[in-house]
Amino acid sequence: MSTPFGDPDASDLVCARCDRPLEMLKVEASYLGQTFPVELPACPTCGFVYVSEEIAAGRMLKVEQALEDK
Amino acid sequence: MDGDKIKAWEALCIEEQPPACAAACPLRVDARAMAEKMAAGDFVAAMAVYARAVPFPAILAHICEHPCEAVCRRAEAGGAVRIGALERALVEEAYPSIRRAAQRARKPKTIAVVGAGLAGLTAAFDLVMKGHAVTVFEADAQPLDRLHRDYLPAVLPPSAIAADVGALMKLGVDIRCRQRIDPPSLDALIAGHDAVLMAVGPGPAAAFSGTLLLNAAGRIDVDRQTRATSHPKVFAGGLHDGTEEAWSAIGSAADGRRAAGSIDRFLQGASLTASRGDERAGTCLYVNVESHTAVPPVEAADPAAGYGHAEATAEAARCFPCHCLECVRACPYLAHYNTYPKRAVREIYNNDSIVMGNRKSNRMIDSCTLCGLCTELCPNDLAMGEVCLEARQSMVERGHMPASHHDFALRDMAFSRSDEVAFARHQPGHERSAVLFFPGCQLAASAPGQVAAVYRHLTERIGGGVGFMLDCCAAPAHWSGRTALHGEAVHRIRTVWEEFGRPRLVTACSTCLKLFGEFLPDVPTSSLWTELERIGLPDGAKRPAPKGPLAIHDPCTARHAVDVQAAVRSIATSLGAEVRELGGAEKTTCCGYGGLVSFAHPEVGNAFADRRITESDDDYLAYCAMCRDNFARRGKRALHLMDLIFPDADDPAARPDPGFSGRRDNRLRLRRRLLRELWGESMSDPVPPVTLVIADAVRADIERKLLLVDDIAEVIAEAERTGRKLKDRTTGRLTASGRIGTVTTWVEYEAGAAGFVVHRIYGHRMQVEAKP
Numbered sequence: 001m002s003t004p005f006g007d008p009d010a011s012d013l014v015c016a017r018c019d020r021p022l023e024m025l026k027v028e029a030s031y032l033g034q035t036f037p038v039e040l041p042a043c044p045t046c047g048f049v050y051v052s053e054e055i056a057a058g059r060m061l062k063v064e065q066a067l068e069d070k
Numbered sequence: 071m072d073g074d075k076i077k078a079w080e081a082l083c084i085e086e087q088p089p090a091c092a093a094a095c096p097l098r099v100d101a102r103a104m105a106e107k108m109a110a111g112d113f114v115a116a117m118a119v120y121a122r123a124v125p126f127p128a129i130l131a132h133i134c135e136h137p138c139e140a141v142c143r144r145a146e147a148g149g150a151v152r153i154g155a156l157e158r159a160l161v162e163e164a165y166p167s168i169r170r171a172a173q174r175a176r177k178p179k180t181i182a183v184v185g186a187g188l189a190g191l192t193a194a195f196d197l198v199m200k201g202h203a204v205t206v207f208e209a210d211a212q213p214l215d216r217l218h219r220d221y222l223p224a225v226l227p228p229s230a231i232a233a234d235v236g237a238l239m240k241l242g243v244d245i246r247c248r249q250r251i252d253p254p255s256l257d258a259l260i261a262g263h264d265a266v267l268m269a270v271g272p273g274p275a276a277a278f279s280g281t282l283l284l285n286a287a288g289r290i291d292v293d294r295q296t297r298a299t300s301h302p303k304v305f306a307g308g309l310h311d312g313t314e315e316a317w318s319a320i321g322s323a324a325d326g327r328r329a330a331g332s333i334d335r336f337l338q339g340a341s342l343t344a345s346r347g348d349e350r351a352g353t354c355l356y357v358n359v360e361s362h363t364a365v366p367p368v369e370a371a372d373p374a375a376g377y378g379h380a381e382a383t384a385e386a387a388r389c390f391p392c393h394c395l396e397c398v399r400a401c402p403y404l405a406h407y408n409t410y411p412k413r414a415v416r417e418i419y420n421n422d423s424i425v426m427g428n429r430k431s432n433r434m435i436d437s438c439t440l441c442g443l444c445t446e447l448c449p450n451d452l453a454m455g456e457v458c459l460e461a462r463q464s465m466v467e468r469g470h471m472p473a474s475h476h477d478f479a480l481r482d483m484a485f486s487r488s489d490e491v492a493f494a495r496h497q498p499g500h501e502r503s504a505v506l507f508f509p510g511c512q513l514a515a516s517a518p519g520q521v522a523a524v525y526r527h528l529t530e531r532i533g534g535g536v537g538f539m540l541d542c543c544a545a546p547a548h549w550s551g552r553t554a555l556h557g558e559a560v561h562r563i564r565t566v567w568e569e570f571g572r573p574r575l576v577t578a579c580s581t582c583l584k585l586f587g588e589f590l591p592d593v594p595t596s597s598l599w600t601e602l603e604r605i606g607l608p609d610g611a612k613r614p615a616p617k618g619p620l621a622i623h624d625p626c627t628a629r630h631a632v633d634v635q636a637a638v639r640s641i642a643t644s645l646g647a648e649v650r651e652l653g654g655a656e657k658t659t660c661c662g663y664g665g666l667v668s669f670a671h672p673e674v675g676n677a678f679a680d681r682r683i684t685e686s687d688d689d690y691l692a693y694c695a696m697c698r699d700n701f702a703r704r705g706k707r708a709l710h711l712m713d714l715i716f717p718d719a720d721d722p723a724a725r726p727d728p729g730f731s732g733r734r735d736n737r738l739r740l741r742r743r744l745l746r747e748l749w750g751e752s753m754s755d756p757v758p759p760v761t762l763v764i765a766d767a768v769r770a771d772i773e774r775k776l777l778l779v780d781d782i783a784e785v786i787a788e789a790e791r792t793g794r795k796l797k798d799r800t801t802g803r804l805t806a807s808g809r810i811g812t813v814t815t816w817v818e819y820e821a822g823a824a825g826f827v828v829h830r831i832y833g834h835r836m837q838v839e840a841k842p
Binding site for chain 2: 012013014015016017022025026027028029030031032037038040042046047048049050051053056057060061063064065066068069070
């Protein structure tokens with residue numbers, strides 16, 4: 001089961017190379033040897049995954065810190 | 071971590087020692103807590119504190135001899151706190167708020183108490199509170215007959231006695247008066263109860279020689295510590311051993327409490343002696359009385375009535391209260407965690423001992439600046455820095471050190487030690503070096519021009535060749551607990567030193583000086599400042615005198631370098647500076663960089679800097695580049711001693727912090743400039759992959775987020791080369807990312823006429839990939 005990493009507003013973003021709007025895709029996040037599925041906006045063609053600052057400094061940072069303190 | 075060492079560290083912190091008042095009180099009344107609550111106006115809470123220790127608050131508030139006042143430390147600053155008067159005011163106002171309920175014992179026992187004096191009734195109170203059934207036998211017509219006889223009603227109102235005795239009976243104690251216990255009835259009591267307390271005076275004792283062993287004085291033979299008699303079920307009051315001091319109300323109550331403690335232990339089949347904790351132990355709590363101004367006691371407007379509410383509150387506020395906390399008051403780190411060393415050491419040890427689960431104290435351990443001020447202030451020289459450093463080494467060794475805490479600092483150190491920056495050369499035209507100048511990585515990063523200038527001066531004044539070594543002393547490795555990395559770096563410095571013919575090292579950095587002394591003890595090292603004092607300053611240079619006085623800030627790593635401190639002051643004074651002290655070098659504080667706190671916990675790092683820079687309105691004079699730049703970053707006008715010797719700006723105190731990206735550029739530039747100008751080596755200037763336009767606010771954000779301009783340029787260059795980027799259809803801005811080391815850096819930018827305009831940057835450590 002994958003978890004959406006928040007609800008980023010990426011509706012205006014297109015992949016410059018593939019010229020396609022980003023879609024919420026199941027991607028794999030990993031840190032310190034732990035891997036888990038998440039949903040993030042990504043290019044459906046080339047797989048470029050977008051991480052917004054809100055997510056990077058929010059939920060993602062919390063998970064990073066929790067894993068570092070394990 | 072070593073458990074014995076932890077215990078030794080914990081034992082050094084005396085903050086948990088009782089205040090003098092509580093230590094002197096036979097009932098251990100926490101008068102400090104009581105006064106704190108009264109000073110806050112919360113008499114009900116204060117009453118709860120008092121009544122927790124005192125069985126008969128109304129009585130004892132009136133007649134306690136208050137030995138606490140004789141030892142009160144306030145006596146040294148205006149007069150002892152009038153604790154007795156506070157207790158009376160407390161009882162006057164809040165006595166009805168006392169709430170007491172006896173425990174429900176699983177197996178209630180029956181206890182007979184002979185004698186309804188203060189000792190007997192205190193024992194009855196303690197035992198009934200434990201859930202036992204207590205019957206008191208009194209020969210006189212009323213309990214506490216002595217108190218009625220010995221105290222005038224004005225001193226001890228009969229209503230106070232009635233209130234406390236009434237409360238005791240309400241708890242379930244059965245008091246039977248006019249019941250004289252003779253030897254046969256004692257035997258009956260012993261047979262009919264689980265324990266008996268003989269709380270009688272010495273007079274009637276002799277009659278019981280048939281049942282109880284008497285001592286040489288004809289009194290009941292009683293153990294001083296436990297109040298046990300020769301009969302296992304019988305305990306007796308302390309007046310019988312003949313060595314007790316004269317009768318006192320508070321002493322009698324404590325005597326009854328001691329006997330009740332033994333009876334409870336006896337009833338549970340526990341040891342009568344093991345860890346009783348009711349021996350008088352005194353206290354070694356340190357109190358900095360000098361820091362308090364003298365305030366005389368509050369005089370009651372009506373002495374006969376005692377303090378009113380406002381008077382009692384004011385008098386309670388005279389209680390300091392007694393705490394040590396010498397280190398906590400001076401340390402933003404301990405203050406941030408609202409802790410003191412004894413508790414912190416235990417927490418650190420617990421964190422270290424966790425096998426499975428969250429190590430919640432990692433960041434706390436990494437937030438100490440290792441500055442050593444606590445050791446200076448601690449009456450027992452406890453060094454929190456040692457504790458934290460050992461904990462960090464243990465974390466690294468076990469693989470539990472959070473990567474993010476020190477990653478950036480270690481990367482910066484690796485850069486300083488890389489071939490891009492580090493080099494060592496003999497003085498041009500020399501094949502050996504009498505002296506090797508080691509400016510340190512941070513002065514090179516902050517003021518490369520001054521490093522070049524002072525090197526030139528050293529070569530002009532010192533014979534036998536002055537070599538140059540640009541490198542890092544590896545303090546970040548040491549501070550972050552990376553023992554192996556630190557050892558490797560120290561080894562490299564030693565190797566260069568040996569290759570250069572074992573010259574004398576001269577360093578401009580107090581941290582380098584301290585760490586070389588510790589880890590390269592056989593390498594002769596001195597400070598640039600003592601060296602300059604010896605050889606003199608460059609002649610002929612026109613130096614403007616500093617504007618206004620300068621408050622001198624010694625780096626924490628020079629806390630004990632007395633010769634360096636003196637040399638710096640002498641140089642600054644000789645250059646026309648009016649030097650003012652900031653509390654002295656020995657008690658100097660960290661600038662907020664020490665121990666890598668600014669990386670592991672920026673908030674705490676900034677708290678150190680901010681506290682320091684508010685100590686004086688004068689411009690600061692530092693002789694550590696990191697201190698100066700940190701103060702500048704937080705908005706304080708600050709000079710480096712080099713700014714006085716080699717002035718290269720009109721107002722050097724206004725020089726901004728170069729920031730991490732600027733520091734890297736400065737190191738690169740210094741190396742290229744020196745190798746080109748002094749050693750004639752051909753050096754090509756690096757061409758940046760793209761030109762960036764970065765507004766000041768964005769640049770500050772880059773610094774705050776510990777990202778580097780070079781990395782941002784790499785990310786944009788790569789995105790432009792490959793087309794791997796996102797485009798915002800509304801704003802037209804581009805977004806790209808790149809993995810550099812252990813961090814993914816994101817950049818939002820757009821192409822402009824003067825270069826790529828950077829709008830936003832951020833990073834994360836987690837890696838994300840679309841699943842194939």
